[in-house]
Amino acid sequence: MSALTGMGMMIRLALRRDRVVLPLWTLLPALFPVAFVTAFTTGYPTAQARQEYAETSVHNVAFTVVYGALHGSSLGELVTWRAGFIPIVVGLSALLTVIRHTRTEEEQGRRELLGATALARHAGLAAALIIVACGSAVLGLLSALLLIGQGLPAAGALAYGCRLLIAGCVFAAVGAVAAQLTTSAGAARALGIVALAGAFLLRGIGDGGGSEWPAWLSPFGWAGRLQPFGGERWWVLALPAVASAALVVLAVVLSQRRDLGGGLLPERRGPAGAASGLRSxxxxxxxxxxxxxxxxxxxxxxxxxxxxxxxxxxxxxxxxxxxxxxxxxxxxxxxxxxxxxxxxxxxxxxxxxxxxxxxxxxxxxxxxxxxxxxxxxxxxxxxxxxxxxxxxxxxxxxxxxxxxxxxxxxxxxxxxxxxxxxxxxxxxxxxxxxxxxxxxxxxxxxxxxxxxxxxxxxxxxxxxxxxxxxxxxxxxxxxxxxxxxxxxxxxxxxxxxxxxxxxxxxxxxxxxxxxxxxxxxxxxxxxxxxx
Incomplete structure (x- = not known):
């Protein structure tokens, strides 16, 4: 039996179960940048007004930490900056989706039932990663097309779409690794969210502090350094590509080293009898x-x-x-x-x-x-x-x-x-x-x-x-x-x-x-x- 036997069946099953949630996190985030284009063109219709807005925002440390560094005052750069929270939302959605279709399935016993059929060990993991990667690609492409439809340059719009693809793919791989380490979905989600929070913190320190290097350790920092509409740096895409591939390989290796339903981190067992305080x-x-x-x-x-x-x-x-x-x-x-x-x-x-x-x-x-x-x-x-x-x-x-x-x-x-x-x-x-x-x-x-x-x-x-x-x-x-x-x-x-x-x-x-x-x-x- 091939290592991916049954992957197509698992993809169809996951799409059937996520027929409501998947379109929401795939399509809705694409609408926010369009709303920001409308808001900026209405509230700041001239280049001078947008320049004043940029000068206002670039000195606001709180804004820089939340949204990232602002590199210019063009309409595309302002929209990209104000949409700086969207990669975080996409990363969180990708992380939770992968854990839901891997560790949650094992914890609730459904993976073991499916394993009684002609299903390879890594088919479920591969299906979850493929669904999230494709969903992130659809989100990025749709966002780019909508921005191009608003009259923004195509290169910058595509770079903005790649920001979302970076977040989705990297944190899908993070979720895949977290799912191999723990025995419960809750613990896997906690590990993944800690990693996401750490990436956000590193990006905030790098953008809002005196030194830029911490942002280069964060997937959100890589997304910002792509600089859509500000002289795109396409070579930055190599960093998330390598990181995603390495994390996926790590998840597969870890999966081979554990039992189905188990995790690599030791599970802390409680006492055989309940404490006297647990009476209510x-x-x-x-x-x-x-x-x-x-x-x-x-x-x-x-x-x-x-x-x-x-x-x-x-x-x-x-x-x-x-x-x-x-x-x-x-x-x-x-x-x-x-x-x-x-x-x-x-x-x-x-x-x-x-x-x-x-x-x-x-x-x-x-x-x-x-x-x-x-x-x-x-x-x-x-x-x-x-x-x-x-x-x-x-x-x-x-x-x-x-x-x-x-x-x-x-x-x-x-x-x-x-x-x-x-x-x-x-x-x-x-x-x-x-x-x-x-x-x-x-x-x-x-x-x-x-x-x-x-x-x-x-x-x-x-x-x-x-x-x-x-x-x-x-x-x-x-x-x-x-x-x-x-x-x-x-x-x-x-x-x-x-x-x-x-x-x-x-x-x-x-x-x-x-x-x-x-x-x-x-x-x-x-x-x-x-x-």
Whole structure:
């Protein structure tokens, strides 16, 4: 039997199962650059206006870290820069898709059943990689064609499409390696996301710091160095091609060295008997979430301390920027000093990150259900309300603790740096806590989807990203106010620096409660499990 026997069957099966998800991450990201073309031509119609916008943005460290380095002021370069987050989304989608069709299939026992047929060992892995590579190529080509249709140069448009292809192929290979190392899909996803976050961090350090070399260690950095519409450097494509091929070979070698269903990293086995503290659903939920909660809160503390230490110097840098730069910052940050306006943007990002943590905590319920671990718990005197409520409590309390720790760490470092600890610590802490109602809205949304439409629960992440984009992109590109109003975070008071209006906070909290109640009602009425 050939090493790839049955690969065609596995491709057809994967396409059948991903008939909804695959078109979404293959087609939708291609529409964002077109929207940015329209926004730039409307808001900045002349070359002089775009030059001022570029001068504004190139000195904004936060923008550089998030979107990458800006190399010029042409329409194509600005669109490519503003779409700098899309390769990250594509990389994450590719990573998760490969893990879903490899490690998840093994964990749930379906791969073993298929292996009883005429199916080679590496057929499933090859099928997943081919699907993701083809999907990334389709996305890149479609994006290029749409940009060419907007009147942009063909060479730059093709280079932009190659940026997406780089992200998809490299992180598909990363997902393939992660799937060989662990015995669970959750651990494989964690390893892959750590690798993606590391690549993003290296690119951010290289683009926003004084030295460029860290960006050359990141696939996202390679995508940026391709420089679409700015004198394309096609030789950069050799780096992701070699890296992808090497990672695929590594995944195949690792696959040959492990048993089906097993992983190369040793599995940590628990004690034979449960601890005395595991006598309630809340205690079990805490046991499941405590590691991730500790890691998240610790990471937020470190980031808060780091940001607090450089906030004052960043404020001085922004005070020396152009009037157009200060105007753009004021649109994003509202009233207050330049430092306050910078902190408003950081607090919005903090809210988005904590909302993502909350969604992930809620989705653990879905993982417990689909993995068959919820039924044994519910077969005891524990009912659905106590089981789901224990996870929901941690989804509400965990992000709240993260906001407190981040705000306290940033306020402490900033207060010590300015010599005004008693004044800055409560201001910054309040600015962090003001994000809590919006975070709870997404907690309630994820719980509502889990209770009513469990198969679509993960779309809460897509809604979160859309909310962030509607807020930042609309303010930055001066789009219609109704676009900004689509963002949950746009309705929060812009602290520090603005006045607190209690009505939006009350409305958002009530919305979170209503969504949680809807999810609770749906969970009580539906079957468990729903595969």
């Amino acid at each position: 659903p809340l205690a079990l939920a805490w046991r499941l979430h405590r590691g991730s909660l500790a890691g998240r809160i610790g990471g937020l503390a470190l980031v808060g301390l780091a940001l607090g230490g450089i906030t004052e110097s960043l404020g001085e840098l922004m005070n020396n920027s152009t009037p157009a730069a200060r105007e753009a910052l004021a649109r994003l940050g509202g009233p207050g000093t330049v430092v306050d306006q910078f902190l408003v943007g950081m607090m919005t990002l903090l809210g988005v990150v904590c909302a993502g943590f909350a969604i992930q905590t809620v989705l653990r319920l879905r993982a417990e259900e689909s993995g068959g671990r919820a039924e044994p718990v519910l077969a005891t005197p524990v009912d659905r309300s106590r089981w789901a409520g224990s996870h929901l409590v941690l989804a509400l309390a965990g992000p709240a603790a993260g906001l407190v720790v981040f705000g306290a760490a940033l306020g402490l470092a900033h207060g010590l740096g300015t010599g005004d600890l008693s004044g800055q610590l409560p201001r910054v802490l309040g600015a962090a806590l003001i994000q809590l109602p919006a975070v709870w809205v997404f907690t309630g949304l994820a719980f509502a989807l889990f209770g009513l439409l469990p198969r679509w629960a993960a779309t809460a992440f897509a809604i979160l990203v859309a909310s962030l984009l509607c807020g930042w992109a609309a303010e930055e590109l001066r789009l219609s106010p109704w676009v900004t109003d689509l963002s949950v975070f746009a309705h929060l008071p812009r602290l520090p620096g603005a006045d607190v209006t209690p009505l939006p906070l009350i409305v958002l909290t009530a919305l979170a409660l209503a969504l949680a109640a809807a999810g609770w009602a749906g969970l009580r009425r539906r079957d468990i499990p729903i595969s």
